[in-house]
Amino acid sequence: MNAFKNLLPQYINGVWRDGNSHTKMKNINPYTQQCFATYKAATKEDLNEAYEAAQNAQKQWEHVNPVTKRSILENAVSYVEEKKEKIIDIIIEELGGTRLKADFEIGLVINILKEAATFPFRMEGKILPSPIDHKENRVYRVPVGVVGVISPFNFPFFLSMKSVAPAIATGNGVVLKPHEDSAITGGTLIAKIFEEAGLPKGVLNVITTEISEIGDAFIEHPVPRSISFTGSTVVGKHIGAVAGKHLKEVHLELGGNSALIVLDDADLELAVSAAVFSRFTHQGQICMSANRLIVHEKIYDSFVDKYVEKVKGLTSGDPRDEETIIGPLINERQVKNTEKMIEKGLSEGAKAIVKGETKGNIIEPVVFTDVTPEMSLAQEEVFAPVISIMKAKDDEEIIAFANDTNYGLSGAIHTRNVERGAEIAKRLDTGMIHINDGTINDEPNVAFGGMKNSGVGRLNGTWSLDAFTTFKWISIQHVRREYPYS
Structure with a gap:
């Protein structure tokens, strides 16, 4: 029996539990078309708990020593490598992916985790000159706060981790909502990996639900300052519009042709x-x-x-x-x-x-x-x-x-x-x-993203570092400044 199939669908503030909705969700094997798991969906109240947990935990996580952050991400790599066969098994069962596909996807996940493990030591700032005498300008790179991640059904293990790992590595709290057809590989599997890796409770939260239950609440909620979405262009445009009304930054990886x-x-x-x-x-x-x-x-x-x-x-x-x-x-x-x-x-x-x-x-x-x-x-x-x-x-x-x-x-x-x-x-x-190559390429240190209806923003490497951080300017006036009036 694959233990990942038995995980409860919600992981909120370090607690595994069912959702509070009466809506029942089914996990269907695409090949056999047989249901292998059922669970209750998360409600808006569950979502609110997840965002509040992420916000509270982030305040401490931001200040954790970078050596500790790096170690947790390295532990995640070790766990994925150790459980590789079990992960292959669940990718095949939940997604209908072939063994070739599963192997490929796990390789991508390991690479992005290894790249993210370098981020805690790349949170660099600058000291910049000032036109004002005796002023020192310090510019600090800081986390955005809480990131909401929505992932698709096709490569959910990787496309969830592609945002989750860099966001955690840069000191953010995260709430992840996987696609309803990939609740395990896109959601609870990732929660389990970071739980075993030693990530503090509340930093990462996973909710599994239907849009009919939460509507636009995932995007509209006041806590997240950044939304990372991978999926269809139609849905991505809607998310971009809703996020824009609430002045949230969005990273959209959408469809292709x-x-x-x-x-x-x-x-x-x-x-x-x-x-x-x-x-x-x-x-x-x-x-x-x-x-x-x-x-x-x-x-x-x-x-x-x-x-x-x-x-x-x-x-x-x-x-x-x-x-x-x-x-x-x-x-x-x-x-x-x-x-x-x-x-x-x-x-x-x-x-x-x-x-x-x-x-x-x-x-x-x-x-x-x-x-x-x-x-x-x-x-x-x-x-x-x-x-x-x-x-x-x-x-x-x-x-x-x-x-x-x-x-x-x-x-x-x-x-x-x-x-x-x-x-x-x-x-x-x-x-x-x-x-002289194929169209399918994704490397952990190279800018990934599209033009036109294929998305907004870039991820991987330095671009992910930029996506999940912002800058704070702190100036210090070392000598008393004279003002034009007082």
């Missing part, structure tokens, strides 16, 4: 491998996934032939099987939405040269050609194992196609001339672009 570009001088074998990985990892349920493959017409036919051959070799089925590449989508709703998108693509004139079957929550790979920029397949994010291939005549048309979207998160360019690739990359309206 990334293009993987294959130029006429590309290494085709490498480009095909990168394109398959960039679309079908975790069933395409990654914001950085390549939604569109934009291929130069000179090598288009060769690329498509090789790509289709590789896609047809992907195995679909039980995510516990180590040979499985394509597991289930997170729930039936996502399956139905994907089927509607596939039908819409066909009705708009796209051609499905590969069209797998739907088996429960598993959608086998679908590959579309004859896709043009105005089609819904090219304009909307597809969170499933469905890919669109577009043909372009030259570099200028490739750039135009790639930029013809409201999103701008990630992207990739394949070419043997890396400077040609770099010049094209500079002209793409996207926050991240990778040459």
Whole structure:
């Protein structure tokens, strides 16, 4: 029995308990579609307790010695490494992630924890000169106070930890609300890790609930000064609007419609491998996934032939099987939405040269050609194992196609001339672009974030340090100052 399945859904002020709502939440295995846990949702009162606990604990946590803070984060790394197999097991059961995906996600978590462990010793300030005689200006880097974190269902272990660990490391209190479909891997698992690591009670609190229970209270509550959200663009825009009314800082990592570009001088074998990985990892349920493959017409036919051959070799089925590449989508709703998108693509004139079957929550790979920029397949994010291939005549048309979207998160360019690739990359309206690689990249010390409808702000490394801290100016007048009047 996996002990993480038995954790109660609320972790408030160091106490594990159930929520106070009559609303029952179910944790469903996406592959078997069987319920393996039920629990009561948190109420607004539970949420208030969590924020108050975080606020009270933060006042002491901010002043804890940086050596102690670092040790706690290092303990968290050790716990994740020690419990790796149990964590893999719960990622497979709760998310339908394959073992490959689970292993990848745990690696990302360990890396971000190790990066965050350096933050307590990077809370540096400055002494700045003054135009006023005998004045000393001190600028201190300080925590923002309390951070509210909302995480999604696709990579919840990592995407929760990506904000939680840096926020804790910089001296903040945190309240985390995972997606209702990933209550364990996005929430209670993280609480357990930090509890075992020795984090003081109240610094991190987890509430599991439905929006129908709390509405906008998570954002509107007066305690949090910063909200970090990862999820859909529609929800992100709403959160940004609500937070703005209450003068809260927001960090929004939203949807994507990334293009993987294959130029006429590309290494085709490498480009095909990168394109398959960039679309079908975790069933395409990654914001950085390549939604569109934009291929130069000179090598288009060769690329498509090789790509289709590789896609047809992907195995679909039980995510516990180590040979499985394509597991289930997170729930039936996502399956139905994907089927509607596939039908819409066909009705708009796209051609499905590969069209797998739907088996429960598993959608086998679908590959579309004859896709043009105005089609819904090219304009909307597809969170499933469905890919669109577009043909372009030259570099200028490739750039135009790639930029013809409201999103701008990630992207990739394949070419043997890396400077040609770099010049094209500079002209793409996207926050991240990778040459001769896939679109799925996230490194703990490099700025991560998007443009346009893909988000606001940057995380990782120095950017996370900036995101969860602010600056306080303290000036000291060492010699009596004369004022123009008294």
